[in-house]
Amino acid sequence: MEKTRKSGTTSPRLSREESQARTRERLIETATRLFVGQGYGGTSIRDIAEQAGYSQGAFYSNFESKESLLLEMLRRHMAGEAAHLATLSERAGTSLETVLDDLEAWASTLDQDINWSMLSIELQMQAQRSTTFAVAYRAVWQQHRDALAVWLAQLFAAHGLQPPVGIEALAASFMALAHGLALQRASTGTEVSGRMMVVLLRGLLAMARPA
Amino acid sequence: MEKTRKSGTTSPRLSREESQARTRERLIETATRLFVGQGYGGTSIRDIAEQAGYSQGAFYSNFESKESLLLEMLRRHMAGEAAHLATLSERAGTSLETVLDDLEAWASTLDQDINWSMLSIELQMQAQRSTTFAVAYRAVWQQHRDALAVWLAQLFAAHGLQPPVGIEALAASFMALAHGLALQRASTGTEVSGRMMVVLLRGLLAMARPA
Amino acid sequence: MEKTRKSGTTSPRLSREESQARTRERLIETATRLFVGQGYGGTSIRDIAEQAGYSQGAFYSNFESKESLLLEMLRRHMAGEAAHLATLSERAGTSLETVLDDLEAWASTLDQDINWSMLSIELQMQAQRSTTFAVAYRAVWQQHRDALAVWLAQLFAAHGLQPPVGIEALAASFMALAHGLALQRASTGTEVSGRMMVVLLRGLLAMARPA
Amino acid sequence: MEKTRKSGTTSPRLSREESQARTRERLIETATRLFVGQGYGGTSIRDIAEQAGYSQGAFYSNFESKESLLLEMLRRHMAGEAAHLATLSERAGTSLETVLDDLEAWASTLDQDINWSMLSIELQMQAQRSTTFAVAYRAVWQQHRDALAVWLAQLFAAHGLQPPVGIEALAASFMALAHGLALQRASTGTEVSGRMMVVLLRGLLAMARPA
DNA sequence: GATGAATGAGAGTTCATTCAT
DNA sequence: AATGAATGAACTCTCATTCAT
CATH class of the missing domain: 1.10.10.60 (Homeodomain-like)
Known part of the structure; x- marks a missing residue:
C-alpha cells in the first residue's frame, strides 16, 4: 500500500x-x-x-457504516477541542483579564462554529442510543472535562481562591452551558453570546473564599 | 383494547x-x-x-400526523412549565434563601423528570428541522424565557441590585444550562445536579452592583 | 379481529x-x-x-421476512406429504402388486410435481445455511422419514421378510433418491422416472431373508 | 501477499x-x-x-467472471471423477465381492469428500439457472453417467445377468442417489452411508434374470 | 499481472400514511 | 371512532464488475 x-x-x-x-x-x-x-x-x-x-x-x-463515519467525526472533534484547551491551559497563569479573555475567545469559537456545536449535540443524542458509540463518546467527553477542570483549577489557584463547588462539576457545567446555548441558538435563533460564560465565571470568582 | x-x-x-x-x-x-x-x-x-x-x-x-402529536406534547410541556414558573414568581419577594431554595427545587425537578428534559431536547431538535414546528416552539420558548426573566428581575430588585447582563439573556442562559445538563446526563450519565444553577445565581448576586 | x-x-x-x-x-x-x-x-x-x-x-x-415465507412453504409441503404417506400406509397390508403400484404412483407424483421437488431442495439448501430454518426442516424431515419407515416395515412384515438394512436408513435412502432424481431432472433434463424406486424396492425384497 | x-x-x-x-x-x-x-x-x-x-x-x-470460476471447478470436478471411474472400470471383470467393494469404496469417497458433494449440488443448482452453465454441466454429467453405465454393464455381463432396467437409467439413478444422500447429510446431518448403494446393487443383481 | 477505489444496480427491510371495511 | 392491510418511497448495506494506477 x-x-x-x-x-x-x-x-x-x-x-x-x-x-x-x-x-x-x-x-x-x-x-x-x-x-x-x-x-x-x-x-x-x-x-x-x-x-x-x-x-x-x-x-x-x-x-464501514454510517455510525463509523460519526465516530470518525468524533475523533476529529476531539482533536480540535484538545488543541483549543491546550492553548487555554498554556496561559492560565497570566493576569485574570487575559485568562477571561481567553475563555471568552474560546466560547465565541463555539458560538461561531455552530457546526461543531450542533454536531456535538448530534453526537450526544447518538450516544444515548448506540452502546458502541456511547462508550467512545464518554471517553472523549471525560478527556475534555478533565482538561477544562485543570484549567479552572489553575485559575482559582492563581488567585488564591477556593472553588465553591467541585472543580469537575464546574467544568461539566460549563460544557453543558455551551451545548445548551448552541441548541438554543439552533432551535430559537436566539443569540445569547458566549459572554455569558465569562459573566458566570466572574460571579464564581466573586463569591469564592480565600483558599 | x-x-x-x-x-x-x-x-x-x-x-x-x-x-x-x-x-x-x-x-x-x-x-x-x-x-x-x-x-x-x-x-x-x-x-x-x-x-x-x-x-x-x-x-x-x-x-393528523406524527408531528402534530409532537405539537400537542409541546403544548402540554408549556402548560406544565408555566405552572412551575407561576409558583416561582409568586414567592419572589420573600427572603433570598427562600427564593434560592425555590430555584433549586425547580432545578431538581428538571433533574428528576429526565423524561421531560429529554423530550424537551427532542422538541428543540425537531424545531431545527421543521419550519411549522419551529414557529410553535419559538413562541412557547419565549413565553418561558420572559416568565423566568420577570422572576429574575424581581429577585435582583428585591435586593437592590443591578443585574450584570440583560435580564433576558440571563433567563435564556439558565434555560440553556438546564437543557445542557439534561443532555449531558443522558449522554454521559454524569450527575451534575441542578444545584449548579443556584451556585451560579449566587455568584451573579455576589458580583452585582447596587442599583 | x-x-x-x-x-x-x-x-x-x-x-x-x-x-x-x-x-x-x-x-x-x-x-x-x-x-x-x-x-x-x-x-x-x-x-x-x-x-x-x-x-x-x-x-x-x-x-415477517423472506425466510418466514419459506417456513410457511415448508409447513404446507409437510402437510401435503403427510397426506400422501397416510394414503400409502392405509393400504400397506394388501397385495404386493397393489403396494408397489402405490409406491410408483407416489413416486410419479414427485416426478410430476417438479415444483415441490425443486422447492424441497431449496429448502434443504437453506437448511444448511440458516440455523432457524435447519431446526424446523429437520423436524419435518424426520416425520416424513418415520412415516415412510413405518410403511416399509409393514411391507416387509406382510411378506414375512427381514429388511436387509435398518428400516430408517432405507426410508432415508428413498427420500434421498427422490430428491436426487429431482435435482438431476432440473439440472440435466434427464427423465429417470420414479419407476426406479419400485425397481430398487423389488430388488430389496428379492434379496431379503425370511424373518 | x-x-x-x-x-x-x-x-x-x-x-x-x-x-x-x-x-x-x-x-x-x-x-x-x-x-x-x-x-x-x-x-x-x-x-x-x-x-x-x-x-x-x-x-x-x-x-472472467464468477461463473467462469465455477466452470473451471466443473472441469476439475469432471477430471477427478473420471479418474475414479477409470479405476472402477479397470477391475470390473474380477470377482463380485471385489467389485462391490470397489463400489463401496467409491461411494464412501463421496461420503467423506462432502466438499465435492456439496459443490456438485451447487453446480447442479447453478445449471438450473444459467444456460451457459447448463450446457457445460450436461456434457460433463453425460460423460460420467456413460462411464458408470459401462461399468455396470460389465458387471451384469460378467455374471451372465440381464439388467432389470436400462443400464443408463441405472447409472443415472446411482448418481442421483449419491447426490441425494449428500444433500441429506448436509441438511439434516443424517449419516446414511454409501453402503446403501451396495445394498441396492445387490438387490438388483438378486432380482436379475439370466441374460 | 495485480491493485483496490469507485460504480450502479439491487438486496431486504422499515415506515408514515391512506382507505375500504 | 377504530381497524389494519396495503402503499410507495426511502432506508442501510452488499455485490459483481470496471479501470486508472
Whole structure:
C-alpha cells in the first residue's frame, strides 16, 4: 500500500492514496454539513454520497457504516477541542483579564462554529442510543472535562481562591452551558453570546473564599 | 383494547368524547415514554399504537400526523412549565434563601423528570428541522424565557441590585444550562445536579452592583 | 379481529380477512413459482410482490421476512406429504402388486410435481445455511422419514421378510433418491422416472431373508 | 501477499506464468472451500480474494467472471471423477465381492469428500439457472453417467445377468442417489452411508434374470 | 499481472400514511 | 371512532464488475 509512494518530483495527477483521501475528506465535509442541517437520523447515506458527488458505494469504500463515519467525526472533534484547551491551559497563569479573555475567545469559537456545536449535540443524542458509540463518546467527553477542570483549577489557584463547588462539576457545567446555548441558538435563533460564560465565571470568582 | 367493548347498553357515562379522550391520553403517554427512550425519529407510529394497545388507524383518528402529536406534547410541556414558573414568581419577594431554595427545587425537578428534559431536547431538535414546528416552539420558548426573566428581575430588585447582563439573556442562559445538563446526563450519565444553577445565581448576586 | 364476521348471506365483496387470505395465497403461489425457477437466493421480494401484483410492503404485511415465507412453504409441503404417506400406509397390508403400484404412483407424483421437488431442495439448501430454518426442516424431515419407515416395515412384515438394512436408513435412502432424481431432472433434463424406486424396492425384497 | 516480493533478483525459476498459476490455484482452493460452506450465492468475490490473500482485481486477472470460476471447478470436478471411474472400470471383470467393494469404496469417497458433494449440488443448482452453465454441466454429467453405465454393464455381463432396467437409467439413478444422500447429510446431518448403494446393487443383481 | 477505489444496480427491510371495511 | 392491510418511497448495506494506477 505504501510501497511505491515516493511520488517523484511534482506529480501532476493525484496518486491513488491522495485521491482516496480527497474522497474521504469530501464525504466527511458533506456529511458534517448535512448532519448539522438535518440531523444524523435525517441524513441518508444516499444524500451524503450524492451531494459529495459520489456513488453510495464510494461511501462504503471509505467507511464501514454510517455510525463509523460519526465516530470518525468524533475523533476529529476531539482533536480540535484538545488543541483549543491546550492553548487555554498554556496561559492560565497570566493576569485574570487575559485568562477571561481567553475563555471568552474560546466560547465565541463555539458560538461561531455552530457546526461543531450542533454536531456535538448530534453526537450526544447518538450516544444515548448506540452502546458502541456511547462508550467512545464518554471517553472523549471525560478527556475534555478533565482538561477544562485543570484549567479552572489553575485559575482559582492563581488567585488564591477556593472553588465553591467541585472543580469537575464546574467544568461539566460549563460544557453543558455551551451545548445548551448552541441548541438554543439552533432551535430559537436566539443569540445569547458566549459572554455569558465569562459573566458566570466572574460571579464564581466573586463569591469564592480565600483558599 | 377490549376494555370499552361492553359499554354499549349500560354505561351511559363513558360517552364517545370521553372514550376518545382516553385513547388520546394513552397515545400521548405511550409516545412520550417512547420518544424519551428512543428519540422522535427512532419511534414509529406502529410502536406507539401497539404499545398503547390500539391500531395504527386509531392514531390517525386522534392526530393528523406524527408531528402534530409532537405539537400537542409541546403544548402540554408549556402548560406544565408555566405552572412551575407561576409558583416561582409568586414567592419572589420573600427572603433570598427562600427564593434560592425555590430555584433549586425547580432545578431538581428538571433533574428528576429526565423524561421531560429529554423530550424537551427532542422538541428543540425537531424545531431545527421543521419550519411549522419551529414557529410553535419559538413562541412557547419565549413565553418561558420572559416568565423566568420577570422572576429574575424581581429577585435582583428585591435586593437592590443591578443585574450584570440583560435580564433576558440571563433567563435564556439558565434555560440553556438546564437543557445542557439534561443532555449531558443522558449522554454521559454524569450527575451534575441542578444545584449548579443556584451556585451560579449566587455568584451573579455576589458580583452585582447596587442599583 | 373475528368479531363481526358472520358475513351475512352472500357477501358480493371480499371481507377483510378473505381479501388478506387471497393476498397471502397469491404471494405464496408467486413465490413458489419463482423459487423453483430462480432459486431462493435468486428471487427478490421485489420480484415476488411485483409479479403477484402487490407492493413490497404488502409482502411484509403478510410475512415477517423472506425466510418466514419459506417456513410457511415448508409447513404446507409437510402437510401435503403427510397426506400422501397416510394414503400409502392405509393400504400397506394388501397385495404386493397393489403396494408397489402405490409406491410408483407416489413416486410419479414427485416426478410430476417438479415444483415441490425443486422447492424441497431449496429448502434443504437453506437448511444448511440458516440455523432457524435447519431446526424446523429437520423436524419435518424426520416425520416424513418415520412415516415412510413405518410403511416399509409393514411391507416387509406382510411378506414375512427381514429388511436387509435398518428400516430408517432405507426410508432415508428413498427420500434421498427422490430428491436426487429431482435435482438431476432440473439440472440435466434427464427423465429417470420414479419407476426406479419400485425397481430398487423389488430388488430389496428379492434379496431379503425370511424373518 | 508478501511471499513473492523478494524474488526479483535471485529466483529465476518462479516465472510469471508459474506465479500466476499459483495465484489461480489458491483462488480456486479458497473459492471451493467457501462455496461449500456458504454456497455459491452466499460467497462474494471479495471474500474469495481476501481469504486467498489477494485483491479483487487479482481475481479478475485470473477469471472472467464468477461463473467462469465455477466452470473451471466443473472441469476439475469432471477430471477427478473420471479418474475414479477409470479405476472402477479397470477391475470390473474380477470377482463380485471385489467389485462391490470397489463400489463401496467409491461411494464412501463421496461420503467423506462432502466438499465435492456439496459443490456438485451447487453446480447442479447453478445449471438450473444459467444456460451457459447448463450446457457445460450436461456434457460433463453425460460423460460420467456413460462411464458408470459401462461399468455396470460389465458387471451384469460378467455374471451372465440381464439388467432389470436400462443400464443408463441405472447409472443415472446411482448418481442421483449419491447426490441425494449428500444433500441429506448436509441438511439434516443424517449419516446414511454409501453402503446403501451396495445394498441396492445387490438387490438388483438378486432380482436379475439370466441374460 | 495485480491493485483496490469507485460504480450502479439491487438486496431486504422499515415506515408514515391512506382507505375500504 | 377504530381497524389494519396495503402503499410507495426511502432506508442501510452488499455485490459483481470496471479501470486508472
